[in-house]
Amino acid sequence: MLEVLAHLSFLGSRSFLFLFAFFVLVPYHVAGQTINGQTFTNGLAVIDSPSPSNPGQAGSTISIALDVSGNGKLPPAATLPGSGLDTSYESLEIYLVSAQTNINITVSSGPAFLTGESGSTVKHLNWPIPSCVPAGDYNLTFYETSRFNGQGVFTITPIPIPISNPNPSAQCVNPNPLQAQPQPSKPLAQSPFVPGSTTPTSSGTNTGARTGSDPALTFTLTVTGGILNFPTVTVTASATPTTGSCFLFFLYQSTSLTIS
Numbered sequence: 001m002l003e004v005l006a007h008l009s010f011l012g013s014r015s016f017l018f019l020f021a022f023f024v025l026v027p028y029h030v031a032g033q034t035i036n037g038q039t040f041t042n043g044l045a046v047i048d049s050p051s052p053s054n055p056g057q058a059g060s061t062i063s064i065a066l067d068v069s070g071n072g073k074l075p076p077a078a079t080l081p082g083s084g085l086d087t088s089y090e091s092l093e094i095y096l097v098s099a100q101t102n103i104n105i106t107v108s109s110g111p112a113f114l115t116g117e118s119g120s121t122v123k124h125l126n127w128p129i130p131s132c133v134p135a136g137d138y139n140l141t142f143y144e145t146s147r148f149n150g151q152g153v154f155t156i157t158p159i160p161i162p163i164s165n166p167n168p169s170a171q172c173v174n175p176n177p178l179q180a181q182p183q184p185s186k187p188l189a190q191s192p193f194v195p196g197s198t199t200p201t202s203s204g205t206n207t208g209a210r211t212g213s214d215p216a217l218t219f220t221l222t223v224t225g226g227i228l229n230f231p232t233v234t235v236t237a238s239a240t241p242t243t244g245s246c247f248l249f250f251l252y253q254s255t256s257l258t259i260s
Helices: none
Strands: 033-035 038-040 046-049 061-067 088-098 103-108 122-128 136-148 151-164 217-224 227-229 255-259
Touching: 061 136, 103 122, 103 136
Parallel strands: 217 255
Antiparallel strands: 033 038, 038 046, 046 061, 061 122, 088 103, 088 136, 136 151, 217 227
């Protein structure tokens, strides 16, 4: 099985969507549904291209197209990081990853992909596959941090791509380390935009977001007799964990911890 995640990223332009603690012991559910040539991720994004298992060749260009509007169901403002809407994107990054060849290359990071092509509901990127990439099985992996009806979402969607390269030019400079899976994520059960979906989507202003005048959230941890005492926290999650799994997460803008 390929290791598909390059980075655990929860960055957004307003950085109010973070996971303070996220302990996950669940199966690696990241695959979307491919319907009529589109891959519906378990988030907001709909991948138009490439199609799963569509071959690539080192030295050539791979065409990436992503519908960020939920096939027309989201307003334009929802695609802009930091919009504050109940259903909206915070970040979307793409990496080319393969454990087989020990390669992890950044395809797109930062806000440029989401903010480019103003007015277009489909974002495009023609990315040249470096000639140094050796032949093998790869995943073009999409990392989406977003909100759906006010709840935080972090979804990982790998698109398998076999790459051929009869004459690798040199060893690739690889600044991104591979990470073992499974990796923590918080996807939706399925895309809310699949044909026939009746899941309601709210695009209103997120009134629950913290403002600059709000007090910081503080957790106080105490040590008694050399034992670290954690506070009791009850969390209601939007997803039901698989049997034998547990997770703890907090969505916050700024958090301070005091150990006394």
